[in-house]
Amino acid sequence: MNKRKLLLVSNSTLHGSGYLDHCQNHICSFFTRDVKRVLFVPYALHDRDAYAKTAREKFRTLGYELDSIHEASDPVTAVRNAEAIFIGGGNTFRLLKCLYDNDLVTEIRRRVLEDGVPYMGSSAGTNVATISINTTNDMPIVFPPSFSAIGLVPFNINPHYLDHDPSSRHMGETREQRITQFHEEAETPRVLGLREGSLLLVEGNNVKLLGTTKARLFTRNQPSVEYEPGSDISFLLTHTHSDSSLTQQ
């Protein structure tokens, strides 16, 4: 029995609403009443105190106390004792480097996959929950020891997925072109493009798309496929090779 329990959010703030407002009902359903305290990881932003304050205030309104890992004397012990984990967004490279610097990557993986500690991620916190950060949108402002991430699911996510604007005169690559470049490389996993407003609920071997926007799945050497909110996309957990012909049933 796989104990994995994940809530992977594309973005922490939706245009026109406050921090985590758009997914707060999902957060409360996810953490349930058994959870009293959530361990927050603010490493993706520079000002950790301010970030923890914002997150703490929001979680209090939802009925949860929040401990920030940057205030713990020993981060590994904090993860070992956590009832629940929330990794916030910001810069994915900074976040992953800091997770490695504090020896947290394998410890978080163990706690979530073996002990069933619920894991919520937002944006960069969603990226690091997947196989690797190869499909982040962020600027590589620091050099992490690896792009391999916590690996709670056997696919990659592109948060803040953005459709091409046909009226744009900008000649930089579209998001679709960037993900296609990733899939030009050998043995690359599937990439789920999570538009702002969408989130993923993973419970054991079940994956459901929640929220208000569709998600787009990119598979190496295959056409991309759109999924509506409410879709069961559990098959994403069963085939790790992106170019399997059995992936889109």
Add this chain to the structure above:
Amino acid sequence: MNKRKLLLVSNSTLHGSGYLDHCQNHICSFFTRDVKRVLFVPYALHDRDAYAKTAREKFRTLGYELDSIHEASDPVTAVRNAEAIFIGGGNTFRLLKCLYDNDLVTEIRRRVLEDGVPYMGSSAGTNVATISINTTNDMPIVFPPSFSAIGLVPFNINPHYLDHDPSSRHMGETREQRITQFHEEAETPRVLGLREGSLLLVEGNNVKLLGTTKARLFTRNQPSVEYEPGSDISFLLTHTHSDSSLTQQ
């Protein structure tokens, strides 16, 4: 006497025109009539044959023969014998990894800085000419051994620099926010945001902004500054520390 001679282009194709059309007069002035053959580096794109064909056809119309390094039996020898070098755009991570994999980073640096071989870069080829690829816009589709790059100039560039669109409802970071995140890290160099349509001519210790769009200079802990096309921005070569108080004279 510094022999450095660089033409660093923000983008290879400007909206509404063909490949390298917008900077072709600058290319001809830059390589002069002494150069007969240009060594092209197509590593940033997956289909090197097609990329070399596109570049070769364009350079022929300008009066230059083009040899693609991916067709050479020994890439290091090809660099050692090159009259001129042009590194094209695409994915910056793929490009830099391939430069390292082929032991070309120090060899190109030596040829340009010591032997005065003219170097032209476009987009990703401009990124790798600077201190590091920490300020690329590209997706990190492969893991290079380092983000340190060829280091032909003591600052960083952000090609395809994009101003914030105030009408956008997308909540991902703006380009300015991303560069600001870079400057939250210690000892980070200045970043020149090169908008599409602009390019940089470096001759010895002189730097001139060419093209049709302004460039925006980001310095750690200081307000950003705009420079008009035609500006002499040679001071960028003289101070490597971004938070020096002497950088914006």
